[in-house]
Amino acid sequence: MTPSIEETVELDSLALIKQLKRSPSAHKGDAGKVVIIGGAPGMAGALLLAGNAALHLGAGWTILEMLDPSSAIALVEHPELMVRLAHPDAAGQLHNTKPDLIAIGPGLGDSSFAYEWLKACLIYPVSPLIIDADALNLISAHDDLLTLLQKRNQDFPNRSVITPHPGEAARLLKISSMDVQDQRLTTLKDLVKLTGSIVVLKGQHTLIGSPQHMSVQCNQGNPGMATGGMGDVLTGSIAAIAAQGIRHQLDLWSSTCIAVELHALAADTLVTKGVGPIGLTPSETILEMRSLLNKHLKVI
Numbered sequence: 001m002t003p004s005i006e007e008t009v010e011l012d013s014l015a016l017i018k019q020l021k022r023s024p025s026a027h028k029g030d031a032g033k034v035v036i037i038g039g040a041p042g043m044a045g046a047l048l049l050a051g052n053a054a055l056h057l058g059a060g061w062t063i064l065e066m067l068d069p070s071s072a073i074a075l076v077e078h079p080e081l082m083v084r085l086a087h088p089d090a091a092g093q094l095h096n097t098k099p100d101l102i103a104i105g106p107g108l109g110d111s112s113f114a115y116e117w118l119k120a121c122l123i124y125p126v127s128p129l130i131i132d133a134d135a136l137n138l139i140s141a142h143d144d145l146l147t148l149l150q151k152r153n154q155d156f157p158n159r160s161v162i163t164p165h166p167g168e169a170a171r172l173l174k175i176s177s178m179d180v181q182d183q184r185l186t187t188l189k190d191l192v193k194l195t196g197s198i199v200v201l202k203g204q205h206t207l208i209g210s211p212q213h214m215s216v217q218c219n220q221g222n223p224g225m226a227t228g229g230m231g232d233v234l235t236g237s238i239a240a241i242a243a244q245g246i247r248h249q250l251d252l253w254s255s256t257c258i259a260v261e262l263h264a265l266a267a268d269t270l271v272t273k274g275v276g277p278i279g280l281t282p283s284e285t286i287l288e289m290r291s292l293l294n295k296h297l298k299v300i
Contacts, residue, residue, distance in 0.1 A: 008185065009215070009217070010216065010219055011216045011218040013254065013257035013258045014296050016254050016257075016258055018296070019245070019249060020244050020245070020293075029060060030244075031059055031247075032059055032061070032240075032242075032243025032247070033060060033061040033097070033099050034054050034059040034061065034063065034240060035064075035094070035101070035102050036062070036065070036103045036104070036106065036236065037064075037065040037067075037086065037102070037103070037117050037118075038064075038066075038104065038106040038108040038133070039064065039072075039106070040068055040108060040109030041070070041109075043107030043109060044071035046229065046232045047106045047107050049283070050103065050106040050232040050236035050239070052081070052283065053232070053234075053236025053239075053286050053289070055078065055236075056286050056289070056290045057241060057286075057289060058240050058293070059239065059240040059243050062080070063099070064083045065086040065087075065117070066083055067086045067108065067109065067117075071083075072086075086117060090119075090120035091120040091124070093120075095124075100128075100243050100246055101128045102124065102128070102130070103130035103132065103236070103239040104117065104129070104131060104135045105130075105132035106134075107133070107232075108138070109134055110137060110138060114134065114135075115142065115145075118131075118135050118139075118145060119145065122145065122152055123152075125155075125156065127159075128160070128246075129152070130161045130239055131149070131163070132231060133235075136164050140171035149197065153211075157211070158198065158212060160195075160198065161198040161200060162197045162200070163200040163234060164191070164199070164200075165203065166180040166203055169187055173187065173190055184201060184203070184205075188207045188208075192210060192211055197210070198210040198213075200234075200238075202231060202234070204221065205219060205221070206218040206221065208260060212253070213253055216257065218260050218264050220261060220264035220267075221264035222268055223277050224267055224270075224271055224279075224280035225264070225280070225285075227280065229283075230263075230267075232282065233285055237259040237262065237286075238255060238256050240259075241259050241262075242256070262289050262292055262293060266288035266289040266291075267280060269292065270284060
């Protein structure tokens with residue numbers, strides 16, 4: 001069920017991209033240090049997609065904390081990505097790295113190691129935090145993690161984003177996926193109330209809500225986005241735009257809105273070029289997002 005127009009505002013955020021325009025003296029520190037955690041055995045691709053999105057959407061540094069030892073290697077295809085084996089002392093690693101922004105979830109898995117990394121991220125102060133995929137499932141399964149997220153949002157409002165698809169939303173709220181789809185706006189509001197986070201409820205006409213903002217609806221997007229890895233790309237994209245936004249007067253809400261709209265618009269643009277909908281890939285979407293982002297930077 002699609003929410004009525006009266007209940008939401010149409011997402012229209014791309015004009016904000018101009019705030020990311022770089023000065024001639026800009027350096028990588030201005031674009032932010034992003035740390036993304038995930039990539040358990042058999043799921044390294046999810047983390048790499050998120051990392052590639054962060055890289056191509058402009059993060060100054062992109063550091064991937066890979067849980068799979070066999071995949072924690074330098075990538076010939078993308079040597080710009082700083083891939084390293086996730087340290088057993090997650091809290092210590094975050095303290096030493098001092099990230100501007102943290103994202104966790106793509107291919108994270110449900111191991112005790114994944115749990116400890118998520119717990120460390122929830123405790124780490126101030127830095128904006130994006131929570132996706134398996135990290136959301138861990139929160140669904142562990143009340144103590146939900147409590148940490150709620151406390152974090154009380155202490156640092158507007159500093160976390162969760163990006164559930166309908167199945168992950170259902171697990172968080174202890175309802176069925178059908179219930180989520182039948183009452184998407186109600187689900188969005190319930191997730192905001194439960195977590196205190198900015199919430200991106202993915203699906204046809206993605207919804208975005210927060211404790212401080214009126215709900216918005218993205219009217220772009222197409223069925224070609226229904227493929228594994230698209231959500232990981234969105235996570236990396238939010239991370240990159242929000243990391244740049246820290247020093248460009250762009251808050252986490254605005255950065256999230258830009259990323260959601262840009263992601264959907266890129267997929268639509270590719271379809272108009274004959275790339276998809278069937279066979280449209282997340283990697284192609286990343287490159288189209290980069291092109292659109294830079295086009296909007298020039299419209300000033």
